[in-house]
Amino acid sequence: MRIYWERIKIIPNMKNYYILTFFTYLLFSFTANAQIAAVSFENADYQFGTQPTNISTNDIYDVYVSWRNTFAEPCNNGRYRIKFDTSSQSVSEGIAYGMLLSVYANDKELFDGLWLYYQDFVNANGVMNWKIEGCTTVIGNNGATDAELDAAYALIVADKKWESTGAINYESDALSLISIIKTHEVENGTNVLKPGDAWGGSNTTNPSYFAPGYFRAFGVYSNDTAFWNAVATTSYAILNANLSQNNASYNLVSDWSKADGTYSNEVSWAYDQGRSYYYDAARTPWRMAIDYVWYGDTQAAAYNQLCIDFVNAQGGFNEIYPGYSQAGVAINTGYKDATFTGAYSSAAMTSINQSFVNNGYSELKNQPTAAYFGATLRAIYMFALSGNMYNALEENTLSVNGTVQNEFKIFPNPVLDYLNVSFKTSKARVITLYSINGQQLILKTVNALEAKLDLSEFNSGIYFMNIDGESYKIIKS
Template sequence: MFNVIGFNGASDAELDAAYALIVADKKWGSLGDLDYKENALTLINTIKNHEIENGTYVLKPGDVWGGSSNTNPSYLSPGYFKVFGTYSNDVAFWEAVSDKSYDILNANLSNNNASYNLVSDWCKVDGTYSNEVSWAYDEGKSYYYDAARTPWRIALDYIWYGGSKALNYASLCNDFVNAQGGFNQIYPGYSQQGVAIDISYKDPTFTGAYAAAAMSASNQNFVNNGYSELKNQPTNAYFGATLRVIYMFALSGNMYNAISNNTLGTEADTQNSFSFYPNPVLNDLNISFTTSRYRNINVYSINGQLLLSKNENALSVKIDLSNFKAGIYFLNIDNKENLKIIKT
């Protein structure tokens, strides 16, 4: 017997929970006592019916308020929305929600003359400031704790799906980090014009989101610097500590696209007659072929940089990845499809 202890929702929490249920379904299945798939689909449908504004595709901050008159940029999760569309066989609807999310982010930056990626905590659908959040810090007009997750949300979309919209925003994040002098110079909150709110402390809530966005960069050292700063940055706050873990999931390749066919587990390509394992991999990646001939075997970074190349004629090939940093890489054999591998 369950007792109701509260009412109404916060859409950021619902989105995270729905995605977690999809991960659980794909990892453990839904034939046991817990039907993750049914619960995921039920929650996705509830979000659609109660937390997406009817007719506009705008994500509301909850089921009983907001929409075009007020939304939260850091709740916008285009990567999740694309997953929901495929998982629930409702692609057109959720693609529209994803597209609207980018419209809101870009309008917010443009209409408020924002520097780099610095969206406001709250805004209207046209990007201008909302008059419904007088209780928020600076009435929701700053890049503060409500906006801080935005780089991570968009980074997930880029990591999972690529695309120019996600890359453009992530690149603004990277440019901001460089303009500040590095990840160790990121402080907790800014005006939209880039003036720091408080430089007396640092917080993984902000640093980690930028570190996640760095996965879109072409410089691996830049990504590594973000990872290291996030890992070593202290906090006693539950919010920053929790987000550090989630950001590290993304940076280490453990916040993966659950519906991708090439994310985790042993991969097999029947057309090219090979398989590889283990995945995730710690040291050696083993590739097995059914026929022997010369093959070009390449490993790329998530940004497309060639990191390793071999030409082998053998039924079994071992690739040493022990010196690779933790993260996501792509295996390519004979210039066919890129297959995702996760280095732990």
């Protein structure tokens, strides 16, 4: 929260006004701090892949609160917007990114405000017009599909986390938006993802919008798996065709493409006419990484391996630059950008090399930026790496309202010293902690609602905890 002070002269008959203003500020301050206090993280273990073990206790909280304080701005009637590069403006992409971050951060006030803002500016097809001036005026018409995808999935997470019994029916809204995407943003008959509701398809698509992990989730959630699995399959076919048709180096897909992999002739306004791995395509490794850590998809693994090979060929994460030709020639070598580094760090979760994965996280953490796009994606990538972009449809997903939850909760994870285990019911249980090599380190019988394990003397790394026959990965910082 930013506080601006200015020197004022209090005229006697205005004294009450300033007292009232002061107390209004205090009330706002307490409310804002209470909302920040509600922020919490699951730090979940993905079913597939390798996560960093060098994430510090406050990293994710700090990056989220910093992002929120910098970019989230209230409108009226509970609405919030995310400030774009031109800070008086907002774009649908940023609103949806904000929904992803806020729902995974358990920040219901911000999430609800962003979704209400999105709905205030929908077009006739039901998708948000892509650019808005402040809180009032549409200045860019029609939708951008990546925003709809992120918003729809965020609504699914909200439904699973907070349920749909309040003022906003997240389930109904998620299903409605998924249906709108199917009708208006997937090309009829080809399963090609369009870049917007009003244009594109086989002649123009954007590979960085492809989110096969979301598509699989949409299929399960809306009971339409055949359709959405086909969209995922088509997305991979286009990615691979783009790499093949243009003799691309490693994973370097182009920003824009035709469905056959060749270059689109409809995006002359884009950098290099959409033919480079630039600020659109940069997000592709993150999208494929999510599909891998959620579902273990082999096509995701193959693409992520190309990303890993590219990083190694460059000499490491600290040698990744913002933008490349498809032949692998760097566009900018004068600076680094988390937009690119973090996406590669996310793809690194496919690797079994723990040191490599940790190096990716370290480099991402050390690339802060004040720019809207880079700062927002940096937070998203850090969420993904820390287990805070988990698959909400997994059976063990935690609901804060308690309807769908485990018999116990393990926290914090990653852990620095003491690991806490809280149970819903008290009964005799056996807790065992093993090293990654299978050596038994702790054996403890408990019959209480809480247990605390001292891991302060253990080395950093991965451990496994067994409770009543179920195993869980523990990361020691």
